[in-house]
Amino acid sequence: MPGIITQPSTLSVPHDPSELPPGSDPFLITAQNGYLPTQLPLRRLPKAFDALSDILDNMPILKEDGTAGLLATFKLGPLIDSGALPDLTHEIDNLVVEGGKVDMAAITAAFRDYSFVASSYLLEPCWQVYSNNADDGYGLGRQVLPKCIAGPLVKCAEILDIPAFMSYAASYALYNYYLVDPSKGHDEYSNIRLIRAFEKGLDPKSSEAGFILTHIHMVAQTGKLIEGAAGVVEAVDAARSDKKDDHAIPDAKVGLQSILQAMTVIEANMEKMWANSLPKDYMTYRTFIYGITNQSMFPDGVVYEGQYDDKPQFFRGESGANDSIIPLLDHVCEIPMPENPLTQILREFRQYRPKPHREFLTTIREKAADVGVRDFLTNSGDLSLVVLYLRVLDHIRSFRWRHWQFTREYIIKRTSHPVATGGSPIITWLPNQLSAVMQLMEDVCKGSGLWAVLAEGVWSGGGAAASLTKKEFELIKDIMDNAVDQKEKLAKEVAKYCQDRGVDASKV
Numbered sequence: 001m002p003g004i005i006t007q008p009s010t011l012s013v014p015h016d017p018s019e020l021p022p023g024s025d026p027f028l029i030t031a032q033n034g035y036l037p038t039q040l041p042l043r044r045l046p047k048a049f050d051a052l053s054d055i056l057d058n059m060p061i062l063k064e065d066g067t068a069g070l071l072a073t074f075k076l077g078p079l080i081d082s083g084a085l086p087d088l089t090h091e092i093d094n095l096v097v098e099g100g101k102v103d104m105a106a107i108t109a110a111f112r113d114y115s116f117v118a119s120s121y122l123l124e125p126c127w128q129v130y131s132n133n134a135d136d137g138y139g140l141g142r143q144v145l146p147k148c149i150a151g152p153l154v155k156c157a158e159i160l161d162i163p164a165f166m167s168y169a170a171s172y173a174l175y176n177y178y179l180v181d182p183s184k185g186h187d188e189y190s191n192i193r194l195i196r197a198f199e200k201g202l203d204p205k206s207s208e209a210g211f212i213l214t215h216i217h218m219v220a221q222t223g224k225l226i227e228g229a230a231g232v233v234e235a236v237d238a239a240r241s242d243k244k245d246d247h248a249i250p251d252a253k254v255g256l257q258s259i260l261q262a263m264t265v266i267e268a269n270m271e272k273m274w275a276n277s278l279p280k281d282y283m284t285y286r287t288f289i290y291g292i293t294n295q296s297m298f299p300d301g302v303v304y305e306g307q308y309d310d311k312p313q314f315f316r317g318e319s320g321a322n323d324s325i326i327p328l329l330d331h332v333c334e335i336p337m338p339e340n341p342l343t344q345i346l347r348e349f350r351q352y353r354p355k356p357h358r359e360f361l362t363t364i365r366e367k368a369a370d371v372g373v374r375d376f377l378t379n380s381g382d383l384s385l386v387v388l389y390l391r392v393l394d395h396i397r398s399f400r401w402r403h404w405q406f407t408r409e410y411i412i413k414r415t416s417h418p419v420a421t422g423g424s425p426i427i428t429w430l431p432n433q434l435s436a437v438m439q440l441m442e443d444v445c446k447g448s449g450l451w452a453v454l455a456e457g458v459w460s461g462g463g464a465a466a467s468l469t470k471k472e473f474e475l476i477k478d479i480m481d482n483a484v485d486q487k488e489k490l491a492k493e494v495a496k497y498c499q500d501r502g503v504d505a506s507k508v
Contacts, residue, residue: 027354034222089151150304165315186220210276228258291317319422331365
């Protein structure tokens with residue numbers, strides 16, 4: 001579409017988001033904001049959209065003023081069906097900046113708001129069934145999305161080049177917050193608030209708020225992660241070029257250290273999920289973030305009235321798996337995933353990320369493979385470089401292991417519903433990726449010669465371990481001992497949950 005600024009197809013990213021042209025895609029990646037929007041999300045659409053904004057203000061089960069909203073008494077659907085929301089598709093064309101260029105920030109805000117009302121409308125009957133008796137499951141959702149919602153939602157989705165359904169970045173999480181005091185930034189968790197919510201999320205101390213805000217608090221640390229990842233690929237590229245850059249190994253180490261620093265903070269923020277969002281509360285607001293694909297609530301898909309030739313659509317639901325933190329590290333580290341249906345879902349999730357994120361991740365993936373990042377980091381002959389690479393892999397393992405723990409404690413132990421919000425199998429999907437990381441850790445350790453060094457059990461300071469410090473030896477020994485033990489533990493847990501639920505993991 002004319003006037004839309006896209007992410008450069010290079011590893012370099014702009015640093016200061018304020019230097020970007022007006023109307024730019026808010027998800028252009030910058031070194032300062034990382035994967036967060038370049039500017040704070042637009043909280044309210046122009047006056048022409050007041051009918052939509054007013055409905056959204058009155059929609060949550062618990063509104064900002066503490067009173068019950070439309071979803072509390074299952075009145076949203078009847079209100080929409082009565083004609084209270086006019087078809088404002090034509091107003092999307094008026095979301096422009098000076099000079100007539102598309103205002104991508106406003107388009108993203110409209111997409112967020114329409115996706116919230118769309119999910120609420122479709123899943124409100126499921127919430128009614130679940131809230132009356134959770135043992136009855138979810139029943140059926142509404143099978144037709146009215147034109148007044150479908151038209152604007154699809155139009156915004158086409159401009160943003162993402163599926164026309166609630167997404168993690170452009171809807172539920174990363175474009176759904178404001179700062180109480182913008183001058184304090186994102187580092188202070190208590191400074192972040194939600195714009196939209198389904199249940200009680202407008203109360204910053206609620207579990208729904210905690211669930212979303214914790215993700216934002218994590219993503220706020222991705223600037224250095226992105227810089228580090230790009231730095232590693234660029235260092236290896238320089239080493240592989242005709243110039244044979246002598247600074248390649250030191251530069252690669254600097255990039256890896258930047259990744260490690262960022263991931264340490266990201267995972268520390270991630271660990272706060274347990275306190276910010278209680279496991280016992282998750283199943284309530286989770287009702288509203290399911291998708292259409294592979295869900296019992298929508299056995300024949302959903303018809304978007306007046307769109308797609310009125311043929312049923314199947315979109316995946318909101319999922320933290322659509323975040324770009326771990327996919328970036330997967331690509332930089334060149335982690336091989338098994339070829340199976342579970343990995344295919346992982347690939348399908350890519351299209352639900354903002355276009356700039358997709359473009360950057362594609363560039364990283366292709367460039368890393370082209371220059372051979374993994375081969376260089378593991379076969380340069382510098383065991384200290386291998387140690388740094390394994391430490392990054394260990395952060396990927398740790399991140400995915402914690403995600404598995406969340407899945408186990410927040411979901412598996414609390415519901416028999418077999419499918420995650422994004423449409424993936426709840427028991428086997430995460431272990432598919434987690435097992436691949438732990439297997440690569442073993443392969444790298446053995447192939448680089450570290451395994452033989454560790455087998456001696458004690459650091460000697462000589463022989464094959466001459467290039468390792470005692471601290472590095474002890475660190476990597478702890479990492480690998482834990483990875484081997486965890487791999488066995490994961491296999492037993494998955495087998496147990498599959499047996500308890502009658503799931504044949506080999507056929508998923």
